[in-house]
Amino acid sequence: MVSVVRSLRHHSDEVTCCAFSPTLLATCSGDKTVRIYDTADFSELPYSPLSGHGYAVHCCCFSACGSYLLTCSTDGSTIIWSAATGEAAAALQHPDRSPVRVCALAPDSSLLLAGACDGTVAMWNFDSKTLRRCSAVSEASVVACCFSPCGQMFVTGCTKGDIKLWDLDVSLLHAEKDAHDLGVTCCSFAPQCEFDGCCVEFRLASCGQDSQLKIWIVSQHGGAGSDMKLLHTLSGQSAPVLSCAFSSDGEMVISGSACLFLCKPVLVCHAHPVRFIPVPIPSHRYVTAVAVSPTMPWIATGSMDKTVKVWRIGNGDSGIEKVLDQNAVFSHQEASRKLPGHSRLLVADWSEEDVGTWLREEGLEELVSILKVNNIDGPELSQLNKETVAELGIESVGLRGRLLRKIEALRVEQSGSEAPDEFLCPITRELMKDPVIAADGYSYEREAIKSWLTAKNKSSPMTNLPLQTTLVTPNRSLKMAIARWKSSQ
Structure with missing residues (x-):
């Protein structure tokens, strides 16, 4: 039904995002790198890894034609790369150098969006690489954004849990307060639209820390405005859902948490429950990223265990339909027993x-x-x-x-000999040698936080709020704990 094609273990920190072009797979990580693979055999390209970011890379996405790759990072920049050569075509610095958590390209590649921890989105003209506007869209960090298939609207999601619909002048069209309790993690539009008279309808998937996947109808009523209505709520996942993506035909949504979930909400009658099939993830600790190939029956998943797995749906012909036509819905344990x-x-x-x-x-x-x-x-x-x-x-x-x-x-x-997460510096994602406590209460590697404060004007790397002081205090107990852990390895 769903089988692993290839396992990629080149990242040295958790995988934060995956993206397909027609011929390439891109993955990015907390290890500050972006890796590029040829989907013909999933071999890493000669120019990979890309290492232009100074801190963790949170998001990556290809232009529709596959010629360009976008990446964004805690370092406050969004970099445009040539997919053919791996060379950086431009590095766009977010206003106030706020950490950038998510980036997106318009379907026609005319506009670029970057969502940041200070609650703003920067909109850039892609061709000229000039800033069109930077607007506050939330009181919390913007962690999700995507353009509608028509390219005339975009959606943002934040850690507060709100989902908002905007036009290209960043005027608010619709707001869904507390769409996901505890915060939104990802949003994704289906590539197709439906027409009903003068109304155009789009499907939007969103997921969050509330362990739910939601499907929305986004309607554009010509000159009468736009709105959003909830179509389905899938609550079959037992952990926060960190990523979601539509298949290229728009008929299936894939989401990742403790399991990989496949569901078909679009063609299901509103009065009937949505069918979904959980797929256990061999050797994956937790699914943090999901991507679907636009040309092949492949899904890529990234994980906290630093690995990327490429999955084949069905036998490669009409695999999606074959998966969704299964009558049984397996529990995690039942499916695990069927694994090799x-x-x-x-x-x-x-x-x-x-x-x-x-x-x-x-x-x-x-x-x-x-x-x-x-x-x-x-x-x-x-x-x-x-x-x-x-x-x-x-x-x-x-x-x-x-x-x-x-x-x-x-x-x-x-x-399981990986260093505990609390031993890693939140900025560099490397094992700390000289941990210090900053005014925000978090511990960092001394040199990393000093460099951050010099460049970021006294903002916290974790909260983006102003720090009352730039003084740091040695965290001796943490340093001793790291030393004990290292001696035990």
Whole structure:
């Protein structure tokens, strides 16, 4: 029904966003980088990773033609990259250098939106790279924005939970207060529209910290204004929903939280419940990002475990319909029992067949027969090192190196030896060496917060509110805890 095509483990921090063009997949992360893959074989392009941002990268998106890639970051910038060369065509600095959480391009690539932590959106002319206007749209951080398919409206969502509809002059058309309790996390328009006389209707998906996915009808009534009405609320997910996206035909919505959810709300009668199918995520800690290919039956998911997985829906022909035509709705546990053996929790449980499945997922198909001939199961795989791998008869030095790197990544993933999040600096997302407490009560790496305060005019990296003082205090207890954790590894 839904199967993993490839697992990508190149990021060193949680994956924050994924985006497809017709031929490329882009992923970005808290590790400050953007990585680009060719969807022909999901190999990383020679110019990847892109490293123009100074802090965590929160969002990435392609232009409709796929020629340009947009990324935005805590460093307050939105960068336009050439998808062909990886060169930065422009770096647009948000007014007041506020951290930028989300960016979006109009369907015709004429306008660019950037939503920031200070509650503003900056609208830029894409061709001239000039600022058209910067307007306050919320009292809270703007974390979601997207243009309507007609390009004449856009939606914003904030951490306060409101969703607002705007025209291109940033005049408010409609506001949904508390659309998602505890905050909106993502918004996405279906690519199609419907006509009803002089009224044009669009479908909008939104998700939030309230563990709900909502489908809205956004109506444009010619000269009579615009409005939004709630069509469906899906509350089958047990954790905050951090991302959502429509399929290219607009008939399916994919959302990510503790599971990957597939649902078909558009063609379902209003009087009947929406069908949705939860898909368990092997080796994913939590789904933070979802993207759908415009040309292939693929879904990309990013996770807090630093991995990106590419999924195939069905058999690649009419896979979406085949998935949605299933009569049964599986629970997480039921679906987990149907997974192949390699997705069990411990590598020690893997059979030789599970090892072969894992190798194929990691793009090491040529090693399947070699490891099978040598009767390598899970326990044997976890013990392989440079010397024993050489004894297997793998002639290619590069192939041996790739296998060892994959095994090491698997060991880290299985052992849970990643640094606790509280040991990482919120600015650099790196393990702190000299943690200090700032006036906002958060702990940072000393050099990182000093650089931030110099550039950001006394604003908090976490709240974006003014700091009463720039003085910092050493956090000795945290420093000792980090030292103890490092000595235990």
